[in-house]
Amino acid sequence: xxxxxxxxxxxxxxxxxxxxxxxxxxxxxxxxxxxxxxxxxxxxxxxxxxxxxxxxxxxxxxxxxxxxxxxxxxxxxxxxxxxxxxxxxxxxxxxxxxxxxxxxxxxxxxxxxxxxxxxxxxxxxxxxxxxxxxxxxxxxxxxxxxxxxxxxxxxxxxxxxxxxxxxxxxxxxxxxxxxxxxxxxxxxxxxxxxxxxxxxxxxxxxxxxxxxxxxxxxxxxxxxxxxxxxxxxxxxxxxxxxxxxxxxxxxxxxxxxxxxxxxxxxxxxxxxxxxxxxxxxxxxxxxxxxxxxxxxxxxxxxxxxxxxxxxxxxxxxxxxxxxxxxxxxxxxxxxxxxxxxxxxxxxxxxxxxxxxxxxxxxxxxxxxxxxxxxxxxxxxxxxxxxxxxxxxxxxxxxxxxxxxxxxxxxxxxxxxxxxxxxxxxxxxxxxxxxxx
Amino acid sequence: xxxxxxxxxxxxxxxxxxxxxxxxxxxxxxxxxxxxxxxxxxxxxxxxxxxxxxxxxxxxxxxxxxxxxxxxxxxxxxxxxxxxxxxxxxxxxxxxxxxxxxxxxxxxxxxxxxxxxxxxxxxxxxxxxxxxxxxxxxxxxxxxxxxxxxxxxxxxxxxxxxxxxxxxxxxxxxxxxxxxxxxxxxxxxxxxxxxxxxxxxxxxxxxxxxxxxxxxxxxxxxxxxxxxxxxxxxxxxxxxxxxxxxxxxxxxxxxxxxxxxxxxxxxxxxxxxxxxxxxxxxxxxxxxxxxxxxxxxxxxxxxxxxxxxxxxxxxxxxxxxxxxxxxxxxxxxxxxxxxxxxxxxxxxxxxxxxxxxxxxxxxxxxxxxxxxxxxxxxxxxxxxxxxxxxxxxxxxxxxxxxxxxxxxxxxxxxxxxxxxxxxxxxxxxxxxxxxx
Numbered sequence: 001x002x003x004x005x006x007x008x009x010x011x012x013x014x015x016x017x018x019x020x021x022x023x024x025x026x027x028x029x030x031x032x033x034x035x036x037x038x039x040x041x042x043x044x045x046x047x048x049x050x051x052x053x054x055x056x057x058x059x060x061x062x063x064x065x066x067x068x069x070x071x072x073x074x075x076x077x078x079x080x081x082x083x084x085x086x087x088x089x090x091x092x093x094x095x096x097x098x099x100x101x102x103x104x105x106x107x108x109x110x111x112x113x114x115x116x117x118x119x120x121x122x123x124x125x126x127x128x129x130x131x132x133x134x135x136x137x138x139x140x141x142x143x144x145x146x147x148x149x150x151x152x153x154x155x156x157x158x159x160x161x162x163x164x165x166x167x168x169x170x171x172x173x174x175x176x177x178x179x180x181x182x183x184x185x186x187x188x189x190x191x192x193x194x195x196x197x198x199x200x201x202x203x204x205x206x207x208x209x210x211x212x213x214x215x216x217x218x219x220x221x222x223x224x225x226x227x228x229x230x231x232x233x234x235x236x237x238x239x240x241x242x243x244x245x246x247x248x249x250x251x252x253x254x255x256x257x258x259x260x261x262x263x264x265x266x267x268x269x270x271x272x273x274x275x276x277x278x279x280x281x282x283x284x285x286x287x288x289x290x291x292x293x294x295x296x297x298x299x300x301x302x303x304x305x306x307x308x309x310x311x312x313x314x315x316x317x318x319x320x321x322x323x324x325x326x327x328x329x330x331x332x333x334x335x336x337x338x339x340x341x342x343x344x345x346x347x348x349x350x351x352x353x354x355x356x357x358x359x360x361x362x363x364x365x366x367x368x369x370x371x372x373x374x375x376x377x378x379x380x381x382x383x384x385x386x387x388x389x390x391x392x393x394x395x396x397x398x399x400x401x402x403x404x405x406x407x408x409x410x411x412x413x414x415x416x417x418x419x420x421x422x423x424x425x426x427x428x429x430x431x432x433x434x435x436x
Numbered sequence: 437x438x439x440x441x442x443x444x445x446x447x448x449x450x451x452x453x454x455x456x457x458x459x460x461x462x463x464x465x466x467x468x469x470x471x472x473x474x475x476x477x478x479x480x481x482x483x484x485x486x487x488x489x490x491x492x493x494x495x496x497x498x499x500x501x502x503x504x505x506x507x508x509x510x511x512x513x514x515x516x517x518x519x520x521x522x523x524x525x526x527x528x529x530x531x532x533x534x535x536x537x538x539x540x541x542x543x544x545x546x547x548x549x550x551x552x553x554x555x556x557x558x559x560x561x562x563x564x565x566x567x568x569x570x571x572x573x574x575x576x577x578x579x580x581x582x583x584x585x586x587x588x589x590x591x592x593x594x595x596x597x598x599x600x601x602x603x604x605x606x607x608x609x610x611x612x613x614x615x616x617x618x619x620x621x622x623x624x625x626x627x628x629x630x631x632x633x634x635x636x637x638x639x640x641x642x643x644x645x646x647x648x649x650x651x652x653x654x655x656x657x658x659x660x661x662x663x664x665x666x667x668x669x670x671x672x673x674x675x676x677x678x679x680x681x682x683x684x685x686x687x688x689x690x691x692x693x694x695x696x697x698x699x700x701x702x703x704x705x706x707x708x709x710x711x712x713x714x715x716x717x718x719x720x721x722x723x724x725x726x727x728x729x730x731x732x733x734x735x736x737x738x739x740x741x742x743x744x745x746x747x748x749x750x751x752x753x754x755x756x757x758x759x760x761x762x763x764x765x766x767x768x769x770x771x772x773x774x775x776x777x778x779x780x781x782x783x784x785x786x787x788x789x790x791x792x793x794x795x796x797x798x799x800x801x802x803x804x805x806x807x808x809x810x811x812x813x814x815x816x817x818x819x820x821x822x823x824x825x826x827x828x829x830x831x832x833x834x835x836x837x838x839x840x841x842x843x844x845x846x847x848x849x850x851x852x853x854x855x856x857x858x859x860x861x862x863x864x865x866x867x868x869x870x871x872x
Contacts, residue, residue, distance in 0.1 A: 273704060
């Protein structure tokens, strides 16, 4: 393996500039929801250059909508294609899906960016731009891994199915479309921005909205009303208790270093419409984490049951229970067995390249991994070069060194997982023999 | 006085239908901000019919803006006239301003109205419609009071200055314009909806906005952020304590039956923009009551000083103090002396007509009374027929009997306050003498 490792390492060193250029071009093609075509064209062109069997198609919204696991604010995906490139194996090996999303979240407040959000600017070994860390850097690691193998003359036995999907940020419709199109494999790797940590378990999440009622009155006689703001504070504290309880149950050592493994985040609050009136309605919206081993239905039920107990905190809720709704995007949780062969391969190759043990944790956020695991029957691991903490923020960046280390680690992992074509291994043995 | 009382009482009985019709026509002319012209035309026509000296003018926004006490979301009052009608006295008597606003608040949610919000429908002795209680019913009481005196042949010594003003609901620009136009008097009456209570003191109020900061993070790793929602809850509790302290200081017996004399109402809350993110900004808007005896500047200072103490509740506020702004409409507090002659007159005539003592309290909300008191140097009492609890709400209504009782009480109060023309009193004496 040492020879293979050396070959891949050298190839990647020699192709850093080319890889950096590819990433920069991809970042400079803004691919927010609905605008993915440009970036996808760059990817498709690259895959074709590499000689892969390329499949480009626009997901069929009407069809997707029928699926239980479909979620998107839209159902028309015209001009929003998925791209799949297959590096066919020679046969008899394990297959793998390499999945990365092409869509990026909006730039946010432009005033907070030092450069244009799509600059692709490089400073001090970092490349900047919306999507570079989440997750075009990871996508480029996948592409470079495949290209390194191909151009180093290393043929794998198992198929490698590279997927550049839309809609991950909006609920997974792109990956779902790929699953329904028939793409499956023995396992999958998703290089979402993990700061080079390995996540064999991924948290799911769902969005909820809770509407809390009050009773209107003139602000000058506010005691005649019931403030929905005050009542919402009781609800918020109640939810905090639920979060504590849910997390107290988590004993998985993968979460040992996570302060709150399965958080319930309150992200939006909105209520009342007149400073001089007692507000009679407040809505809070948030994100409930779903543990890798529970189902979304279990989590929903627990929240609903918990809210009923508000009556015990305050009589008001007996006659005016808050209304709970689930809406918007949700990410299915996923878990791969800790002893899964792909885990072993990835951990081993990480050590080989990085010279130290990887950090292994459960992910704090959702990815398309759950969809691949539960709908695609393709267990997935999440591992990538991006910097978690800057994903979705201004001045998003990635450490270019990580992109290339990841490419190297993944290339070697593919060799171990998919296996090398018979004959290549002999060549390797011959070389060792000949050196002696 | 008994003869005068009888005359007025009869006149009003005979003119109930006419008065009801006038009120209905006024209600059916929707006069929300910017749309006052139609209702004002009805008023102006009525005043002219009564033979009053009528002044109609559109306030000059450019001029008004220079005044410290000006507040309105607009500064262009084209097609939004004030109307003033003067019933000239014969001389030597005290003058009075009878002030009522013509503007009404928006209808709100139409689905909650049983009839059209401007129906003027009459059922069971009540008339329904936006503005009927706040405060067209009161305005009609004023008009009927003046008309009763005129048509009963009763000439007053002092001038009666009737004002139908715009913009009360938006901060008093109409009354301010009337003050700046030169209208002043020895005292004023404002028939806002008090449920027939007499308010010699009126609360002021100001709108505030408090912006509370947090620190953004992904919801799945919410512990890396600081929730502005959580911090805003601390601020809200802190404000509740301030309200308790301010109200503990209130010893005025006029507030004996008021649960919270000077409330601080939180009316609007808004923060965060993404369920999956820790919110980094929450804004609360509310209304701070200003006690009749304090100034608005004192109240503002107390709030500012109090917010500084948040540091003691939570370290976060040391580096991230919330930002306090005062914005929007404010109502100047006002107070007339409890022994003021107009108070005595009004209380006396109330007893005469109602046969029982009036309820005397401090008002829980602002009116233009403070402007008249402090800027116009015209001390004001608030007393009117409308139903406080339905002002600004759907299915707003007024008890028609109260409109007519109020007209009677005010007419008699005008007689006592302004004094009757010399000669008329003799006629009255003559009658008494003649009966003996």
